[in-house]
Amino acid sequence: MSAPHHSPAGSPAGSMAERYGAPPVWRKYFLLGVVVVVVGSLAVLWTWITLAQSDPTVSSELITSEIVDDHEATAVIRVKWGDDPVEAHCTVRAIAHDKTVVGEETFEPSQDGSGDSIDTTVTIRTERRATAVESVGCTAEGQLRPR
Known part of the structure; x- marks a missing residue:
């Protein structure tokens, strides 16, 4: 072999x-x-x-919130602008204990020229008692994602 x-x-x-x-x-x-x-x-x-x-055109943050009663909540939102003044639309939500959105408010903060940010108090009407308030964020032209 x-x-x-x-x-x-x-x-x-x-x-x-x-x-x-x-x-x-x-x-x-x-x-x-x-x-x-x-x-x-x-x-x-x-x-x-x-x-x-x-560097977003506009951004926001939730400063404080309060559940007023079974059908109302309030929130203080600080809105910050970038370099140029723009028209912004901001959204705030009220959320119930079971994580359901029970109220939502969209508002246009006014930029009064006194600085690059402003605190706005928002009242949210709710379907039932809310347990938390959430700031969804603000949008502006050219900025579609809420910030």
């Missing part, structure tokens, strides 16, 4: 290149190019998203 034939690569069946032929040289460079384009595109997209979202 004869011993199996060993190729110089050391495997009995021979190397992959000997058996199937060498892969085309361009394949390695093509794959590298695709990876570079995808990573570069993602980096540009991430940078654009970061810069666009870092």
Whole structure:
């Protein structure tokens, strides 16, 4: 019986290149190019998203809230504007114990020119007793996501 034939690569069946032929040289460079384009595109997209979202036109925060009675809640909302005065629409919600929205109020804060922010007291009419008040946020032209 004869011993199996060993190729110089050391495997009995021979190397992959000997058996199937060498892969085309361009394949390695093509794959590298695709990876570079995808990573570069993602980096540009991430940078654009970061810069666009870092300085909103208008933003808001809930300062305080009070449940007045079974059908009313109040909230003080601080609205902050960016560099230019814009017309903003802000939304506040009243939430019941079972996490159901029982009242919602959308208002337009007035920018009176006395600074870059203003505190606004909002009264929310509710269907039943609320247990919490949530500031959804403010939107403006060109800023569709509430902030």
